[in-house]
Amino acid sequence: MTITNDIRYIGVNDHKIDLFEGQYDVPNGMAYNSYAIMDEKIAVMDTVDRNFTHEWLDNLAAALGGRKPDYLIVQHMEPDHSANIANFMKLYPEAVIVASAKAFTMMQNFFGTDYADRRVVVKEGDTLSLGRHTLTFVTAPMVHWPEVIMTYDSTDRVLFSADGFGKFGALDVEEDWACEARRYYFGIVGKYGAQVQAVLKKAAGLDIQIICPLHGPVLSENLPYYLGLYQTWSSYGTETEGVAVFYTSVYGNTKRAAEKLAESLKAKGCPKVALNDLAREDMAECVEDAFRYGRIVLATTTYNAEIFPFMRIFIEELTERNFQNRTVGFIENGSWAPMAEKVMKKMLEGCKNLKFAENSVHIRSAVSEENLSEIEALANELCQDYLAQQDATANKSDMTALFRIGYGLYVVTSHDGTKDNGLIVNTVTQVTNTPNRVAVTINKDSYSHHIIQQTGVMNVNCLSVEAPFKVFETFGFQSGRNADKFADLKPIRTDNGLVMLPNYINAMMSLKVVQYVDLGTHGMFICDVTEARVISDAETMTYTYYLDKVKPKPQTEGKKGWVCKICGYVYEGEELPEDFVCPLCKHGAADFEPIE
Numbered sequence: 009m010t011i012t013n014d015i016r017y018i019g020v021n022d023h024k025i026d027l028f029e030g031q032y033d034v035p036n037g038m039a040y041n042s043y044a045i046m047d048e049k050i051a052v053m054d055t056v057d058r059n060f061t062h063e064w065l066d067n068l069a070a071a072l073g074g075r076k077p078d079y080l081i082v083q084h085m086e087p088d089h090s091a092n093i094a095n096f097m098k099l100y101p102e103a104v105i106v107a108s109a110k111a112f113t114m115m116q117n118f119f120g121t122d123y124a125d126r127r128v129v130v131k132e133g134d135t136l137s138l139g140r141h142t143l144t145f146v147t148a149p150m151v152h153w154p155e156v157i158m159t160y161d162s163t164d165r166v167l168f169s170a171d172g173f174g175k176f177g178a179l180d181v182e183e184d185w186a187c188e189a190r191r192y193y194f195g196i197v198g199k200y201g202a203q204v205q206a207v208l209k210k211a212a213g214l215d216i217q218i219i220c221p222l223h224g225p226v227l228s229e230n231l232p233y234y235l236g237l238y239q240t241w242s243s244y245g246t247e248t249e250g251v252a253v254f255y256t257s258v259y260g261n262t263k264r265a266a267e268k269l270a271e272s273l274k275a276k277g278c279p280k281v282a283l284n285d286l287a288r289e290d291m292a293e294c295v296e297d298a299f300r301y302g303r304i305v306l307a308t309t310t311y312n313a314e315i316f317p318f319m320r321i322f323i324e325e326l327t328e329r330n331f332q333n334r335t336v337g338f339i340e341n342g343s344w345a346p347m348a349e350k351v352m353k354k355m356l357e358g359c360k361n362l363k364f365a366e367n368s369v370h371i372r373s374a375v376s377e378e379n380l381s382e383i384e385a386l387a388n389e390l391c392q393d394y395l396a397q398q399d400a401t402a403n404k405s406d407m408t409a410l411f412r413i414g415y416g417l418y419v420v421t422s423h424d425g426t427k428d429n430g431l432i433v434n435t436v437t438q439v440t441n442t443p444n445r446v447a448v449t450i451n452k453d454s455y456s457h458h459i460i461q462q463t464g465v466m467n468v469n470c471l472s473v474e475a476p477f478k479v480f481e482t483f484g485f486q487s488g489r490n491a492d493k494f495a496d497l498k499p500i501r502t503d504n505g506l507v508m509l510p511n512y513i514n515a516m517m518s519l520k521v522v523q524y525v526d527l528g529t530h531g532m533f534i535c536d537v538t539e540a541r542v543i544s545d546a547e548t549m550t551y552t553y554y555l556d557k558v559k560p561k562p563q564t565e566g567k568k569g570w571v572c573k574i575c576g577y578v579y580e581g582e583e584l585p586e587d588f589v590c591p592l593c594k595h596g597a598a599d600f601e602p603i604e
Contacts, residue, residue, distance in 0.1 A: 009226075011043070013164075015044070015220075016071040018064065021039055021178035032176065032292050036188075037181065038177070039179045039223055040060065040064075040223070041056075041220065042068075044068065047138035049137075050072065050076070051077070051080075051136070051143065052081065052096070052103075053168050054081070055082075055089060055093055056088070079103060079138075080096055080106070082111050082115075083156060084155070085111050085115070085155050090114075093118075105127045106128045107128075107157070109129050109155075110154050111157075114155055130145045131145070142161075145157050145159055145160075146160060151197060152200050156170050158170050158172065160214055165214075167216045167218070169221045171196070171197065171222050172197075173219050173234060174189070174223030175223060176191060179224075191296045192223070195295065198241070198330070199328065199329045201241070201242040204238065205560075212591065213577075241299070243476055243478075245476050246333075246511065247301075250278055250280030250281055251301060251305060251390055252284065252300070252305070253269060253273075253283050253284065254294060254305070254306055255306075255308065258309055262307050265307060266283060268375065269383050269387060272384055273387050276394060291322065294322060298326055299329070302474075303336075304335075305336070305365075306352050307338070307341075308341070310343075310345065323356065324355070327358065330359075332361050332362065335365060336363070337365035337368065337386050338353070338368045340352075340369070341372075343373045349368055365390065366389060368386065369386060393543040397541075405539075406540055406542045408542055409541060410441075410537070410540065413436055413438050413470070415551060416470060416551070417471045417475075418432070418433050418436050418471060420467070421466065421467045421509070422459040422463065423507075424459045427494070428493070428494045429459055430482075431456040433449070444537040444540075446468070446537060448468060450533070453529075455487050460521065465519065465520055467506045467518050470516070471512060471514075471548070471549040472512055472544060472546035472547060476558065485574070485592065485595070497509075502539055503539050504539065514542070514547070516539075516540070517541075520535055521535050559576065562578055563576075567580055567603060569603055571600065572590045577592045
């Protein structure tokens with residue numbers, strides 16, 4: 009396979025394997041990827057599993073066309089990628105190994121030598137010239153081993169991403185990328201979200217056109233899609249709106265309750281319900297679902313004063329992978345001494361940012377009429393925002409939405425006649441309650457100010473503490489004049505025809521402008537409230553919460569240069585160019601400050 013004019017694929021497919029890493033079912037096999045960069049000097053990127061030594065060496069020889077390699081770059085020492093280092097070095101005794109210091113320590117453990125006389129140790133930012141191609145090394149510790157490096161080829165704009173962006177499945181089998189990449193990520197890399205976030209931040213400063221992982225296909229199209237999924241997964245965000253229900257059942261009563269809940273959730277407008285029998289379904293796929301959805305329900309029986317074994321294993325799988333940022337509901341069954349809910353909550357108490365549902369279901373052997381009412385209450389709680397988003401079930405006169413206004417952060421949405429627009433503001437205030445009026449102050453330089461002056465209508469979406477940094481990137485770091493901020497969102501419209509955000513808000517108000525006050529640099533719109541909906545009970549995002557909990561902390565340790573006050577991007581250099589524009593948030597040099 010030719011990836012670019014100079015980069016060749018020399019990996020192999022494994023259809024003999026049944027369990028990857030001894031635990032993950034891989035019915036479509038695995039790919040062990042390796043690459044050769046053909047230049048004045050030749051670099052080979054990693055080796056393959058020991059069961060494919062000769063096939064790999066044949067592939068390498070065919071790519072070399074009679075030449076000899078100069079470098080073996082070892083990005084990852086896991087045996088499915090490093091097993092043939094010794095064989096390679098015997099066959100090509102003049103080649104040099106390029107790897108991190110920790111990788112050479114591991115080579116000593118695996119092969120009895122650290123190749124002290126034939127090696128180049130690299131660290132963050134080091135480069136290697138092959139001729140036309142210059143390789144820059146990006147350290148990626150604990151993604152998902154400590155020695156990992158990634159490699160960026162600035163000539164062909166290729167990122168060799170080690171195990172990042174990999175998936176289960178051989179390359180000669182057609183299958184959905186996201187499904188198997190998600191199962192792969194949360195099974196193998198999921199614990200290390202913070203480390204993946206650090207690597208993604210480094211990648212944001214690179215012009216990447218192709219990603220070459222060590223498992224799965226080479227990615228060369230729609231890269232924002234793959235990068236976006238990794239951003240969501242590594243920040244433990246919600247990928248799919250809906251509820252995932254996980255149950256174990258001995259005689260079918262707990263299963264019946266779980267099924268009743270699923271029916272009720274669907275009836276109340278829940279966009280997707282995933283029902284999982286932990287005793288019969290692949291555990292890795294169940295773990296995948298738990299991290300995919302923002303709300304889950306755990307339903308199990310009391311068993312030996314504990315919980316059913318499959319539920320215990322499942323919760324341990326979640327906590328081992330830093331499960332967080334979720335709403336969790338419970339259904340317990342216990343005939344004489346119910347303990348299941350207590351035990352499950354205890355197991356989850358170390359997880360960050362979990363919200364336990366106020367309503368639970370307590371079955372005493374069989375599902376009773378009282379249990380059906382409990383199921384209905386739990387479904388109502390989990391679907392509060394979905395009910396509020398539907399015209400048929402929304403309370404459009406719920407003026408308690410005004411109680412959510414504070415010194416918070418909001419997304420103001422509008423429409424310019426062609427497309428929807430939105431921006432972040434922190435100046436929304438209730439000014440009267442008879443009638444209900446709200447003041448919204450907006451910078452005159454913003455495109456939204458221009459739109460609202462022309463149309464006289466807007467929606468104020470009250471952000472909740474669940475909102476990730478991506479919301480602020482989308483609505484705060486680009487202009488709606490030249491960007492479609494709703495390109496990736498399926499809009500929900502209120503009675504005035506404007507967009508209501510589908511996620512991360514706790515209230516929405518539709519406003520009609522009745523007065524405008526010119527404040528110099530800003531304009532204040534005094535508005536009547538024409539519609540108000542309460543979406544959830546989540547806390548309002550304050551500016552302080554955003555700074556402390558949401559905005560990424562700039563990685564400035566050991567660096568000299570300038571840091572963006574808006575998003576934390578670091579520019580390394582003595583002088584910041586006057587015309588410099590932040591590649592992340594698009595703000596100019598005026599919003600940078602020296603690193604102290």
